[in-house]
Amino acid sequence: MSAGVTGALSAAVGAVLGQAVEVYADEPATARWLHGHLVRLDEPLRVAIAGKVKAGKSTLLNALVGEQVAPTDAGECTRVVTWYRDGPHPRITLHPRSGQARPLPVRRHDGALVIDLPPGSAEEVERLTVDWPSQSLRATTLIDTPGMSSLSAHVARRSVMFLQPDDDTPTEADAVVYLMRHLHAADAQFLEAFRDQGVARAASVNTVGVISRADEIGGGRIDAMFSANAVARRYRTEPALHGLCQNVVAVAGLLAQTGRTLRQAEFAVLAELSRVPREDLDSALLIADRFGVDGGALPAGGAAVPAAQRHELLGRFGVFGVRLGTALIRQGVGTAAGLATELVRRSGLHELQDVLQTQFGQRRDVLKARSGLLALDSVLRADPRPGSEWLTAEVERILTGAHEFVELRLLSALRGRAVVLPVAMAREAERLLGEAGAAPATRLGLPVAADRAEVGAAAADALARWQDHAENPMLSRTATDACRVVIRTCEGMLDAVSTG
Ligand SMILES: Nc1nc2c(ncn2[C@@H]2O[C@H](COP(=O)(O)OP(=O)(O)OP(=O)(O)O)[C@@H](O)[C@H]2O)c(=O)[nH]1
Ligand SMILES: [Mg+2]
Numbered sequence: 001m002s003a004g005v006t007g008a009l010s011a012a013v014g015a016v017l018g019q020a021v022e023v024y025a026d027e028p029a030t031a032r033w034l035h036g037h038l039v040r041l042d043e044p045l046r047v048a049i050a051g052k053v054k055a056g057k058s059t060l061l062n063a064l065v066g067e068q069v070a071p072t073d074a075g076e077c078t079r080v081v082t083w084y085r086d087g088p089h090p091r092i093t094l095h096p097r098s099g100q101a102r103p104l105p106v107r108r109h110d111g112a113l114v115i116d117l118p119p120g121s122a123e124e125v126e127r128l129t130v131d132w133p134s135q136s137l138r139a140t141t142l143i144d145t146p147g148m149s150s151l152s153a154h155v156a157r158r159s160v161m162f163l164q165p166d167d168d169t170p171t172e173a174d175a176v177v178y179l180m181r182h183l184h185a186a187d188a189q190f191l192e193a194f195r196d197q198g199v200a201r202a203a204s205v206n207t208v209g210v211i212s213r214a215d216e217i218g219g220g221r222i223d224a225m226f227s228a229n230a231v232a233r234r235y236r237t238e239p240a241l242h243g244l245c246q247n248v249v250a251v252a253g254l255l256a257q258t259g260r261t262l263r264q265a266e267f268a269v270l271a272e273l274s275r276v277p278r279e280d281l282d283s284a285l286l287i288a289d290r291f292g293v294d295g296g297a298l299p300a301g302g303a304a305v306p307a308a309q310r311h312e313l314l315g316r317f318g319v320f321g322v323r324l325g326t327a328l329i330r331q332g333v334g335t336a337a338g339l340a341t342e343l344v345r346r347s348g349l350h351e352l353q354d355v356l357q358t359q360f361g362q363r364r365d366v367l368k369a370r371s372g373l374l375a376l377d378s379v380l381r382a383d384p385r386p387g388s389e390w391l392t393a394e395v396e397r398i399l400t401g402a403h404e405f406v407e408l409r410l411l412s413a414l415r416g417r418a419v420v421l422p423v424a425m426a427r428e429a430e431r432l433l434g435e436a437g438a439a440p441a442t443r444l445g446l447p448v449a450a451d452r453a454e455v456g457a458a459a460a461d462a463l464a465r466w467q468d469h470a471e472n473p474m475l476s477r478t479a480t481d482a483c484r485v486v487i488r489t490c491e492g493m494l495d496a497v498s499t500g
Contacts, residue, residue: 007365009365009366009369009398009402009404010041010365010368010369012369012398012402013041013368013369013372013373013398014038014041014372016373016376016391016394016395016398017034017035017037017038017041017372017376018038019391019394020034020376020379020380020388020391021034021035021038023385023387023388023391024379024383024385027383030379030383033375033379034375034376034379037371037372037375037376038372040368040371040372041368041369041372043141044085044086044137044138044139044140044141045139045140045141045174045175045360045361045364045367045368046083046140046141046143046172046173046174046175046371047140047141047142047143047173047174047175047176047177047356047360048142048143048145048172048173048175048176048177049061049142049143049144049145049176049177049179050145050176050177050178050179051147051178051179051180051210051212052147052179052180052181053076053146053147054074054076054147054181055147055179055180055181055212055213056179056181056212056213056253056254057078057144057145057147057179057212058070058071058072058077058078058144059072059253059254059257060177060179060210060212060251060253060256060257061084061142061144062253062257062260062261063251063253063256063257063259063260063347063349064136064142064349064352064353065084065132065134065136065137065142066134066136066260066261067113067132067134067260067261068111068112068113068257068261069084069112069113069130069132070082070084070113070144071112071113071114071115076147078144078145078146078147079117079122079146080117080122080125080126080127080128080146081126081127081128081143081144081145081146081172082115082127082128082129082130082143082144083127083128083129083130083141083142083143083144084129084130084132084134084137084141084142084143084144085129085130085131085132085137085141085142086131086132086133086134086135086137086138086141087131087132087133088131088133089131089133090106090113090130090131090132090133091103091106091130091131092104092105092106092115092128092129092130092131093128093129093131094117094121094125094128095125095126095127095128095129096121096124096125096126097124097125097126098124104116104117104128111261111263113130113132115128115130139361139364140356140360140361143172143173174206174360174364174367174368174370174371175206175207175208175359175360175367176206176207176208177207177208177210177352177356178207178208178209178210178245179210179212180209180210180211180212181211181212181213181216182211182214182217182228182231205246205367205408205411205412206360206367206370207244207245207246208245208246208247208248208249208352208355208356208359208360209235209241209244209245209247209248209249210248210249210250210251210352211228211231211232211235211248211249211250211251212251212253213252213253213254214228214229214232214250214251214252214348215228215252215254215255215318215320215321215347216318216320217231217250220285220318220319220320220323221320222320222323222324222327224252224320225250225252225346225347225348228250228252228348229250229348231250232248232249232250235248236248239417242415242416242417244416246355246359246415246435247355247359249348249351249352249355250348251347251348251349251351251352252318252320252321252346252347252348253347253349254316254317254318254321255317255318255320255321255324255343255344255346255347256343256344256347256348256349258316258317258321258343259339259340259341259342259343259344259347259349260340260344260349262336262339262340262343263336264336266313266316266317266336267335267336267339269305269309269313270313270317270322270325270326270329270339271329272304272305273305273310273313273322273326274325274326274327274329274330276326278326278327278330281322281323281326282323285319285322285323291310291311291314291319291322292307292308292310292311292312292313292314321343324343324346325339325343328342328343358436358437358438358442362434362437362438362439363408363434363438365404366404366405366408369398369402369404369405370405370408373395373398373399376391376395377392377395380392380395403485403488403489403492406485406488407433407434407485407489408433410429410433410482410485410486411430411433411434411435413482414426414429414430414433414482415430415435419478419479419482420478420479421475421479421482425469428462429482429486431443431444431445432444432462432466432486432489432490433485433486433489440455440459440493440496440497441454441455443489443493444458444459444462444493445458446458452497455493455497456494456497456498459490459493459494459497460490460494462486462490463487463490463491463494466483466486466487466490467487469483469486470483470484470487
């Protein structure tokens, strides 16, 4: 919706939170917590990166930041929830479960930030915050989470009834990127795993799914990303996933991370390796463990690259990355910068960034307002008191009345098929409700550059069409209600064009 309407939502949520701080003033801990949520409305969006152990979460976070700030490792690595936010100087702060927060030393090794967690302290640490000067973190704070260790196969399916108070608990994150590897798992298992509830409980509207370590699909063959994208496309149209996440993209996080942090020396080593006959290099890489050892399966020509360097290279690029990198150099990519661009382009990172921008960035205020209301709602339920009833009523009024929430709920219900419309109508409704982006032109299926007159004309057309649908006696009551929501959306766009 227009900035004005969304601004009004933020203001309403800010006002009710502010009043709540006063109502709970005699309970300092609760008042502080609520005040924290009030302040949070103006802070960057918090996006958690969640998924099973070793799904590639920290690597993907580094790729998004463009620097190696999150430690990654083949063994279980991220032990505590770690926040990465933009700040003037690098700074690491440990927040214990009880007691004072304290700074940790900022140390770098080989280009990567090292976080020295005191031995044995993981249990006592509530979280770490890493302040890091970074353009990529300016609008979004990224939260790295420890891997969820096991799949709970019998977790009940999440209801699509977005924002039903019984169904949502407040989380620290406003939105979630959920990583899943797609190895030999049957599709059914993959879907089941997506329903898993973990650190950041998923609700379709604030969740984006990532098929991670996409380069490993098909054993790291050179067409791996092609296969991975096909898998992602299949899941995008999978009705069972619609109620669980907004979109699914395939990303080779390692390739993206290395592309964004590529060093000249690495380019030189790859260039050296690209002189090894392709079949020889390929067969050497087939046994990745031997590629990096002395006397390993690398024939003459690659001998100029010592085993230790080959080993390091494999850690930075993976089998697929070494194959792709050398192939690109053979095809004429002649500089480190050129190679870096090409690796990132092929990693799927840009597609993920686009999806994060449309699904989260453009909905920032609505997602923030949602987090604030969920938090307040949990306090009002746990600790009702004289004077809090009207706060409850106000929360209810905003949740049910604000058109942004009505839209998101309907979008969620359409995607989860809790509300069913004829296929073509459902598709248009989802688009108009902002599925592919909240900008009016996007909602109306126009080019982004469409001018005001075009937007106005298309909105008027859509309005007339949906008014007709709403009169259609063949539609069920729920379908007619859905039409009314879409009508309101079209009216909002028309208003914005005439007043904005
Ligand atoms: N081939 C390949 N390897 C990857 C990719 N992403 C991560 N890895 C490797 O997988 C291992 C785990 O990566 P992390 O980023 O530490 O995974 P994580 O999910 O943060 O792991 P935990 O924090 O321990 O749960 C490391 O050895 C990475 O190099 C990828 O896209 N492709
Ligand atoms: Mg990790």
